[in-house]
Amino acid sequence: MPKIETAEQVKRFQERCKSALDRFPIVVSLCNGTACCAMGAKELAAAFEKELAGDESVKFIKSGCHGFCEVGPLVVVRPLDVVYQRVKPDDVPEIVDRSLRHNEVIDRLLYRFGDGGKVFAKEGEIPFYRNQSKVVLALNSLIDPYSIDDYLAYGGYSALARALEMTPDAVLKEIADANLRGRGGGGFDAGRKWNSCRTAAGERRHIVCNADEGDPGAFMDESILEGNPHSVIEGMVIGAWAIGGDDGFIYIRNEYPRALKAFGNALKQAREYGFLGENILSSGLDFDIKVSRGGGAFVCGESSALFRSLEGEVGEPRAKYVHSVERGYRDEPTNLNNVETWANVPHIINRGAEWFRSTGTKDSPGTKVFSLVGKVENTGLIEVPMGITLREIIFDIGGGIKGGKNFKAVQTGGPSGGCLPASSLDLPVDFDVLTRAGSMMGSGGMIVMDEETCVVDVAKYFTDFLIEESCGKCLPCREGLMHMSGILHRITEGKGKPEDLRRLVKLGDAVAAASLCGLGVSAPNPVLSSIRYFEDEYLAHINEHRCPGSVCSALISYHIDPAMCTGCGTCEKVCPVDAIKPVPDEERKDGLLREIDADVCEKCSACKEVCPEEAIVVESPAVTTEHYRENVTEMR
Amino acid sequence: MAVTDQQVEELLKDWVHDSEDLITAMLAVQEKYNWLPPEALDYVSRRLNVRKPRIYHIATFYKVFSLVPRGKHILQLCMGTACHVRGAKLIADAMARQHGLQFGKTTDDGLFTLERVNCLGACAIGPILVVDGEYKGNMTTNRANAIIKRLKREETSGEGGNA
Numbered sequence: 001m002p003k004i005e006t007a008e009q010v011k012r013f014q015e016r017c018k019s020a021l022d023r024f025p026i027v028v029s030l031c032n033g034t035a036c037c038a039m040g041a042k043e044l045a046a047a048f049e050k051e052l053a054g055d056e057s058v059k060f061i062k063s064g065c066h067g068f069c070e071v072g073p074l075v076v077v078r079p080l081d082v083v084y085q086r087v088k089p090d091d092v093p094e095i096v097d098r099s100l101r102h103n104e105v106i107d108r109l110l111y112r113f114g115d116g117g118k119v120f121a122k123e124g125e126i127p128f129y130r131n132q133s134k135v136v137l138a139l140n141s142l143i144d145p146y147s148i149d150d151y152l153a154y155g156g157y158s159a160l161a162r163a164l165e166m167t168p169d170a171v172l173k174e175i176a177d178a179n180l181r182g183r184g185g186g187g188f189d190a191g192r193k194w195n196s197c198r199t200a201a202g203e204r205r206h207i208v209c210n211a212d213e214g215d216p217g218a219f220m221d222e223s224i225l226e227g228n229p230h231s232v233i234e235g236m237v238i239g240a241w242a243i244g245g246d247d248g249f250i251y252i253r254n255e256y257p258r259a260l261k262a263f264g265n266a267l268k269q270a271r272e273y274g275f276l277g278e279n280i281l282s283s284g285l286d287f288d289i290k291v292s293r294g295g296g297a298f299v300c301g302e303s304s305a306l307f308r309s310l311e312g313e314v315g316e317p318r319a320k321y322v323h324s325v326e327r328g329y330r331d332e333p334t335n336l337n338n339v340e341t342w343a344n345v346p347h348i349i350n351r352g353a354e355w356f357r358s359t360g361t362k363d364s365p366g367t368k369v370f371s372l373v374g375k376v377e378n379t380g381l382i383e384v385p386m387g388i389t390l391r392e393i394i395f396d397i398g399g400g401i402k403g404g405k406n407f408k409a410v411q412t413g414g415p416s417g418g419c420l421p422a423s424s425l426d427l428p429v430d431f432d433v434l435t436r437a438g439s440m441m442g443s444g445g446m447i448v449m450d451e452e453t454c455v456v457d458v459a460k461y462f463t464d465f466l467i468e469e470s471c472g473k474c475l476p477c478r479e480g481l482m483h484m485s486g487i488l489h490r491i492t493e494g495k496g497k498p499e500d501l502r503r504l505v506k507l508g509d510a511v512a513a514a515s516l517c518g519l520g521v522s523a524p525n526p527v528l529s530s531i532r533y534f535e536d537e538y539l540a541h542i543n544e545h546r547c548p549g550s551v552c553s554a555l556i557s558y559h560i561d562p563a564m565c566t567g568c569g570t571c572e573k574v575c576p577v578d579a580i581k582p583v584p585d586e587e588r589k590d591g592l593l594r595e596i597d598a599d600v601c602e603k604c605s606a607c608k609e610v611c612p613e614e615a616i617v618v619e620s621p622a623v624t625t626e627h628y629r630e631n632v633t634e635m636r
Numbered sequence: 637m638a639v640t641d642q643q644v645e646e647l648l649k650d651w652v653h654d655s656e657d658l659i660t661a662m663l664a665v666q667e668k669y670n671w672l673p674p675e676a677l678d679y680v681s682r683r684l685n686v687r688k689p690r691i692y693h694i695a696t697f698y699k700v701f702s703l704v705p706r707g708k709h710i711l712q713l714c715m716g717t718a719c720h721v722r723g724a725k726l727i728a729d730a731m732a733r734q735h736g737l738q739f740g741k742t743t744d745d746g747l748f749t750l751e752r753v754n755c756l757g758a759c760a761i762g763p764i765l766v767v768d769g770e771y772k773g774n775m776t777t778n779r780a781n782a783i784i785k786r787l788k789r790e791e792t793s794g795e796g797g798n799a
Contacts, residue, residue: 035758038771069760216716219757295698312658314697373718373759447717604730609776
């Protein structure tokens, strides 16, 4: 493959790639995202490859994440434009025969909403997809992430060709005019950052992509790297041109081996085609990207810690009185943006700042990718315009709460964000509104919680996570979080004291005020926001020893509802501590009534998992077996 | 497995140039041996001209590294937020009580190492237990228990066969 050397050649090559694609009348796109793979996409791919061997009319794509993880593995057939869900290898011959050869839709593989509900065939009709507007994720189900030709066929690297014909100043201005804000969490103005880096004093400038997506419950960046790695490369090269970057790095989280592989392959191809390397498209720009892997440390997503890690050191942050745009990697000017931010850049150059600003809100333009997870019907990866309300995301796209339960809270911004209650559901989602509400946009994790979630337990979970992940360099974060965790543990064990809430707030304020890096500054947010909105739940734990979500094990007891139990004995078989015994003379349909000895029970929930009758009930505050037996009617 | 300088060099030669590549070098060693054998770290120290305290500082800072040999079976329980609210903690507690598995520890018989991971990006099927690299979704305490029991059974019957 000879190198592509001019913008004209890019165009010609794109046309060639497009006509190569157009030669296939039929395209089958199998989602190869992490969740679909875990649900059997690999076996499915093998089945398709076997079935389609030697068939020249079908292009079979193992694509990146389509988004609708809940009903995976997903298969899309075009131009029939039909989405098949929960596909099994046994379904493949039928799909090939009926849908590929005879253009028929297979009804039983279509998505249905609710039990026996409405059937949806086309992607554009499924409520989960219908309410999204995809920009960064638009190509995910259309291209093979391992094929640069596919990316080119859809206009890939046009933006680079265009940018290289503009002056760096003009590119900078376009990004600044677009008001692109950093998608990694902070929401800092990317145009301003680029400009500061460009004008900072120094010999060499570095362009870095932050792919250390450490927030638990968030996989936006993973899906972009796995699904469309070239968009990130293209964005970074454009950045290098505008900023005057000499070399590039991507710092990929260790837990993402698949993203690493896809991106590494994309780099190789981009070099072969001449989009990376020396004198890119005859512009005089020399630029390449090196991959650096994380070692499983959350703090390395923080800029100054990330640079230390790139240098082969321990990832400890440093004070930020000097910005990383001036002194970052090797103490030289460095421009760090996250994956999604870089992936937005080619779209802005292609379609202009005005187009970008036409979506979203005035101060937060564009779209944002979220991973919508937790107790929601439709778990998955979504891209929505900024300014959409939480209610639209959770109920219209997410399909509401799993199992028809009640909404309690939504957690945004990961360990740096907070829990928002039902009264916040109509807030428009943008950087500033969420911060004002006591949470933050963060990188885009959105964890939905129902009535069976305990907000104190979640606050404890995040605090303990942050203790584990704190680098330990500064005292407020290291010690403050320990003490906050101690109080939270006490509360969830029913040993809370009335003054604990005041103490938590005081400690939280101190940690936020005095910590060195952003991790520490935002660390108390999960606790402070949950006290702000769910003080009554804290008080229930402290004053009544009651866990409203029936989660905190010291405050709950397991029992069997005698009216529901059919005496099948499944629970007794799985109980690891023999806490379940038959009750003599209490005949039921399938055997003797069972009873849990609350003194022996370890509250592992094994019985609740298996009971076919949902007869296992959890009481809070905890009661004795005798008490439950005598008062079961009132307690029900 | 005996660790020789040549073996370690084989891992490093294409990737590792200077001390900035230290973490990359250590990751390669960790992947090959499943832990960081002292002989390998000796070689890395000489090869990159990096003092050992820095190497051990890094080995203890980043979670991916282990300074002791890990178990025959690696179990990774996802403790990401989505898995947490769907009951991953119950599974962790049950594995600790029933099988003595603790996060970051290897069992005395060398059979299992349990690791805590924070989000594998497959939240739709949480809670997730990864058993020797294979993702097992919608995990429950009962299923986790069954998996561990099966692996233990295979071990004892395998040993019986060898003897």
